[in-house]
Amino acid sequence: MTTDVLIRSVTAVPYRVPLRATLTSALGAQSHSNYGLVRLGVDDGVEGLGEISMIWHGDGARLCAEVDDLLAPQIVGRPLFAYEAILADVRSALRFGRHSLAAVAAVEMALLDAQGKVLGRPVVDLLGGSCASSIRLSMSLSIAAPDRMLAEARAYVEEGFTAVKVKSGRDRRHLVPVVAGLRAEHGPDLGIRVDLNMSCRTAKEALRVCASLEPYDVLSVEQPLPPSDLAGSAFVRERTSVPVMVDEGVWHAEDALAVLRAGAADLINVYIAESGGIREARRIANLAALFGVEVAIGSMPETGVGTAAAAHLAFAVLGLEHPSDVAGFRYHDADVVHHELTISGGHLLPPTTPGLGVHVDETALDRYRTQG
Ligand SMILES: [Mg+2]
Structure with a gap:
């Protein structure tokens, strides 16, 4: 029993x-x-x-x-x-x-x-079962000189990844050269995301950035404005063809409801850590679906357990089309668990073993544990 x-x-x-x-x-x-x-x-x-x-x-x-x-x-x-x-x-x-x-x-x-x-x-299976045969991943490109960012993307594409996320901030001199370079080098099939991490000060500044990206068919521009500026995000969204993704602006379901009611997002990046659990994260996905808004699964990035949790969530979300960041373990040089996560052709394969498919690697945990 x-x-x-x-x-x-x-x-x-x-x-x-x-x-x-x-x-x-x-x-x-x-x-x-x-x-x-x-x-x-x-x-x-x-x-x-x-x-x-x-x-x-x-x-x-x-x-x-x-x-x-x-x-x-x-x-x-x-x-x-x-x-x-x-x-x-x-x-x-x-x-x-x-x-x-x-x-x-x-x-x-x-x-x-x-x-x-x-x-x-x-x-x-506890969430109702898998909705997909694989999850399309995107890998983030650290801010650097354009040739370095393009080289990093090239390595990911050679490994089979089909989407990348271009990070940017207050200094955006690299942004258009990198996005244009990616499109020129890899053609129309590469998914290109852009993440501004709240770096625009005004809605008009955010709109100018989005306009500069319009020729390159990007999948999304993430969080151009501070989380509280829902009106600004809605302003931008109405005036650009680039889909606007809200990330830092949505932690839990109540945040999502406010963003959705304000019409501030075409997409929401959902995190298990920020929403308070796997089921809460899926609740946000379901809430967004009521408003015709899609979600992607975001990343801190997580290590093995957190990535496994995000993987089970991702497979349980119906209609997860936008590339997600469920590859946290791939950014790390070590882990404290054994996991079963497998990436093939830039896609995450379905987890099949009981639970999250994770077990403690006691030797590694002893090595990497700290005093907090
Ligand atoms: Mg982000």
Whole structure:
């Protein structure tokens, strides 16, 4: 009886793993990921895993204390399949900080991972089953000189990727040369995304950037304006043919509703860490669908557990057409888990093993764990 399965322990372990190469965006340069691994022990030696992946508000590692001190006491001893009741208490224990949603998300991932492992089913099956045979990925190009960005894109294309995301910021001298160069070199089939990471100060500035990209058939321009400027985003969206994606402007479902009601987005980039869980992220996708708005799955980037969670989410979202960022592990030089994620021809293949398909690599975790 699954109702008899009890949660016996919850701990969070901070860790720091290096990226393969420093990622440079409008937000700064990231060389390591400082995240947390939630380990949720249940009966019969089953362990559910969740990842606190967060780059905002001082990284995910510092949220380990919230899991250990505030959430674990809410969870230990309760039935593993009391999902909604547990999550309600977890959310209310951390109700005052949106950065804490990454801790809530990690606990939710661990619950679903453990449930899937107990049931012998992949998490995507707990979400209703897979909607796709593969997920088209896009890989992000760090801000650099145009020839370096084009070389990075070339390597991805040679590896089979069919979409890239051009990062940009206040200094946009590289932007049009890179986008034009990509289109000229790779032809019409390469998906080109642009991410401005909130770097435009006014809606008219954002509109000028979008206009400069119109000749190159880009798939989306991401978050040109600050999150609070919904009217500005709607202004831009009405005046350019380039699809406007809101990213930093949507964390949880209430944000999504405000963005959708304001007509501020053609697309929304959804994160498990920001929405507070796999099911919450899918709720945003369902909400967006009501407004005729598509979503993509975004990335911090996550390591193995977080990427696996994003993968199960991506396969559970009906009509996920826009290339997604579900390749976090691919940016890292190390991991603290074993996972089954496979990329082929620039697409993520369906996860098939129980739970999230992740298990702790104890040697690696010992090596990369930190004090938070
Ligand atoms: Mg973004």
